[in-house]
Amino acid sequence: MKTSEDILKLLSAKPKTALGFFPTPFYRLDNMSDELGIDLYIKRDDFTGMSLFGGNxxxxxxxxxxxxxxxxxxxxxxxxxxxxxxxxxxxxxxxxxxxxxxxxxxxxxxxxxxxxxxxxxxxxxxxxxxxxxxxxxxxxxxxxxxxxxxxxxxxxxxxxxxxxxxxxxxxxxSSHVGAAGFLGGFAEMSQQADRRGLDVEYIFHSCGSGGTLAGLCAGKKAMGSKAKIISVSAMGHESDFASHCAKIGNDALKWIGLDPILSSEDMNIDENYYCPGYEQPSKGGTEAIKMLAKSEGLLVDPVYSGKALAGLIDHVRTGKVPQGSTAVFWHTGGATALFAEHEILGDII
Ligand SMILES: Cc1ncc(COP(=O)(O)O)c(C=O)c1O
Incomplete structure (x- = not known):
């Protein structure tokens, strides 16, 4: 089993160009936690920099x-x-x-x-x-x-x-080289959670091309974490998508000198929240955008992070995530879509 320090050390030997501001903030969303009845934390990868408009x-x-x-x-x-x-x-x-x-x-x-x-x-x-x-x-x-x-x-x-x-x-x-960034991301968040004495049970994030999922799952498995990663799709995927992501994650592990250990069974890809389609607003996504904005003063977007948050909210409301659980919403950015074409944002106000 690897520690976060082991993963970060292995990554430090790879060619890298410093672009963002890391570690990104990690903190408790007090108001959303009260509203949902869980202990909810946020990982602010919308805040990676370099400009105001960062993201995963x-x-x-x-x-x-x-x-x-x-x-x-x-x-x-x-x-x-x-x-x-x-x-x-x-x-x-x-x-x-x-x-x-x-x-x-x-x-x-x-x-x-x-x-x-x-x-x-x-x-x-x-x-x-x-x-x-x-x-x-x-x-x-x-x-x-x-x-x-x-x-x-x-x-x-x-x-x-x-x-x-x-x-x-x-x-x-979303190549193995890109996914390696999220091997580091998982190690970074684990250090932040450890410092707070947290036992993270669930991580929700938005999933598109799969590199974020691949890196997070590879980090989780290499470190033996029990957190369940739920990857909420922003679009429909081919039936072999989970094995495609497992391959990217395994190649990222090999790239930093570790054994490939992922299989498609390690992925929890939830396709229930992207409809009516990619870049098309959903009722749940719109509700999630407004809920986070009003309760925390934070913005998510209608294409990716808003639909992922809608997934988290629904999992809590339907008891799939039990009351009192410790969960992380991994904010992957994307709020510039709030200023995109009306078709993408929909009737939010
Ligand atoms: C805001 C946002 N969240 C999540 C994702 C999905 O990440 P990935 O493509 O690594 O699955 C994207 C991809 O473009 C994105 O822009």
Missing amino acids: KIRKLEYLLGDAKEQGAEYIFTYGATQSNHAMQTVEACCRCGLKPVLYLTAVVEPDENDIRGNLLLDKIFGAEIHIISINEGETEAEADARSRKMAEEQIKRMEAEGKKCYNVPMGG
Whole structure:
């Protein structure tokens, strides 16, 4: 069994570029705890920095861009929706590191050229090269994503033929290198919980491309923690998603010199809260956003963290998380979506 110190020491031997402000705050949500009847803590990864608009990707990008720099890359390619938090955080991190970001963004919600909002606006201010891929009639989102990756690959080929070194960051930064950031995240939170004498029983977080889940579960298992991690999906996933995440987590463990120990049974992926769909507001998500805002003065978003919080609230209300339990809500960021297109936010006021 590894300790948090062991994990952090192994990670310190890997190439990394310091981007965020760590450890992120960890504290009790007194009012939400009273309302829900549990002992509820928050892990503020919305607060990773570097700008006001951080989130869970900064932990991943510290290792991804560290790796990119070690490989001598100059251009960073990445992917997502036009309102992707991951893309925006990659762009801001590239600016800090003197790297050139190139984005291929699928227009899940078509932006209005005359009223650019949220993360896409930030991407433009940061000066990213942006390619917007509209979804063709009869094409699925996944097909448009695949087409966008193919277009990027062709651009990378052309640029490399001109001697320009490119580095590919997968959607969500969810490679084993990115997930290693959340191995560190789990160790960091464990130290904070230990210092408070807490026995964390549940951790809720939002799940998209799976790197956060993979890193957290790998950290939990390597350290023998009993906490149950509940990964609330922001979208529907393929049936092999859990084994895909287990592989990323195992590769992250191997990358830092540990044995692969994860299997798909170690994942608790809850797909009950993302409907009606990705980037489409839900009743539970809207209620969760308002509840946290009014009781704690904190913001979550309608696409990811609000739906994860809706999952937590529902698990408590239905007794799946018993009264009196100690739970952590891992805030992964994303509140810029509150300033995105109306279709994404819905009728919240
Ligand atoms: C705010 C927010 N929370 C959670 C996630 C999901 O993280 P992951 O892609 O590692 O599953 C994302 C991914 O983009 C996100 O932007």
